[in-house]
Amino acid sequence: ILNVEQSPQSLHVQEGDSTNFTCSFPSSNFYALHWYRWETAKSPEALFVMTLNGDEKKKGRISATLNTKEGYSYLYIKGSQPEDSATYLCASSRDSNYQLIWGAGTKLIIKP
Amino acid sequence: DVKVTQSSRYLVKRTGEKVFLECVQDMDHENMFWYRQDPGLGLRLIYFSYDVKMKEKGDIPEGYSVSREKKERFSLILESASTNQTSMYLCASTTQGRQTQYFGPGTRLLVL
Numbered sequence: 416i417l418n419v420e421q422s423p424q425s426l427h428v429q430e431g432d433s434t435n436f437t438c439s440f441p442s443s444n445f446y447a448l449h450w451y452r453w454e455t456a457k458s459p460e461a462l463f464v465m466t467l468n469g470d471e472k473k474k475g476r477i478s479a480t481l482n483t484k485e486g487y488s489y490l491y492i493k494g495s496q497p498e499d500s501a502t503y504l505c506a507s508s509r510d511s512n513y514q515l516i517w518g519a520g521t522k523l524i525i526k527p
Numbered sequence: 528d529v530k531v532t533q534s535s536r537y538l539v540k541r542t543g544e545k546v547f548l549e550c551v552q553d554m555d556h557e558n559m560f561w562y563r564q565d566p567g568l569g570l571r572l573i574y575f576s577y578d579v580k581m582k583e584k585g586d587i588p589e590g591y592s593v594s595r596e597k598k599e600r601f602s603l604i605l606e607s608a609s610t611n612q613t614s615m616y617l618c619a620s621t622t623q624g625r626q627t628q629y630f631g632p633g634t635r636l637l638v639l
Binding site for chain 2: 418419424447449451456457458459460461464504506508513514515516517518519520
């Protein structure tokens with residue numbers, strides 16, 4: 416994989432259900448994996464940054480895992496709420512410089 | 528809290544016009560970035576700057592230029608706007624040695 420790919424592109428989830436989506440990234444020369452949340456009319460906001468294989472991060476009902484050997488990360492949302500509606504972006508970096516390679520995002524819509 | 532502001536949320540310009548997009552950050556960050564975001568694509572880096580008066584081309588610099596005369600301000604210039612520059616433009620900043628980027632709310636530019 417040369418690019419960062421996210422799936423699915425969009426997702427409709429019933430309020431209260433749990434969900435997850437995927438980010439695939441180049442595993443060679445991996446440095447870090449970032450997740451951001453981008454709500455409509457707001458600025459993208461950093462959720463997590465992970466660097467080590469097997470890393471797991473959690474923030475409230477949202478958690479993420481990292482597999483650097485196979486080049487993927489999962490983002491999980493437990494008990495979805497309307498305020499979780501947003502586009503979730505992931506980005507990877509291949510060394511310690513500032514440039515991130517971005518996925519196209521997963522647009523999550525929570526249905527009340 | 529880091530604050531990144533962009534001069535306009537929405538802009539409508541005509542083909543051939545010179546367009547200035549301004550970005551200001553208040554956290555004394557060394558690094559600043561300009562991205563564009565188009566449907567179905569990840570954020571694409573146009574230019575970045577790691578210091579005052581320094582600039583580096585990103586992945587898609589053609590048709591754009593930048594200016595960084597002061598540390599807090601990074602301007603993106605479209606010398607002669609074209610319809611294919613209709614897009615969402617995002618500015619971000621980060622401090623030296625860190626990769627987590629702080630974003631402005633974006634400018635949605637329509638070129639007619």
